[in-house]
Amino acid sequence: MIILLEDKHKEDLQFIKEQPTEVIAEFVRISIEFLRRGANVKLYSGASKSLRVPVAQVEAVVEGLSWLFAEASRLLVNEEDFLATLTILGFSPELNAQITELYISHRSEIRTIQSQLSFDLPHYKDLNWRFDVQLSSRSLRNQVTPLFTLCFNIEDNGETKKYYVESDYTNLKHLADELDNALRETKSTHSRRIMRNIK
Structure with a gap:
């Protein structure tokens, strides 16, 4: 199942299109941390200083990646469908493969986080x-x-x-x-x- 992204999510994720591999990996790490504990202003400000971009830009990318990972994990999106979702964003094949690999490696952890946040209703x-x-x-x-x-x-x-x-x-x-x-x-x-x- 391909995830349908809204225009805002597409805009937020366009920033990582031109970033090197280690920066993308760092964004993914911050996104997973965001899912675990919520927003961390220190991480955002540190990333914005090293990348020389506004904090709001870093925050938008982290929230966009977090939403994408959370939604894909919730829907149990497989590797092929996740790749197809990224293809819509117009990323390079190498970037698609890198983000997909990071998603697959963190999917079970994200699902665990989601299960801890869910309500146990009668x-x-x-x-x-x-x-x-x-x-x-x-x-x-x-x-x-x-x-x-x-x-x-x-x-x-x-x-x-x-x-x-x-x-x-x-x-x-x-x-x-x-x-x-x-x-x-x-x-x-x-x-x-x-x-x-x-x-």
Whole structure:
């Protein structure tokens, strides 16, 4: 899968087009450090002095490379697709090969960093239910009102929590219809495109 770069990312990365191998390697190292710990003004100012460019230029390149590496790692982009992404930028074949090699060597570390930054949200584990029917009532003759008691088991940080919900048939039917609509929506072209980009 080729990563689609916005014009701003393309502009930010054009600076490294003319840089020597060791400078590019240093930018990659700073980008990995940026993903680990965030922005480091001392590193930016040191790089800007040695390259004789504004700090904002160094910062833009680091953020552009960091975004490219993070996005490629998140999408598990293989070597060929990563090379194709760099080709769009108009880099030389040698520069493409160098950046791709650096990406491949750091991909597992970047994925580890991303997994540490991700949220551990509660998720569904199991559902138990009970069906109660009142067979007769003096106030409601010839009317049966079934009630459903649902017990949701939700796992949160390795601990299972139980949530009880009581509902009548009408509300439960409405909920089931809405969930069916949501599942149908996930199969639409628009939803598939969004899901492909967030995987």
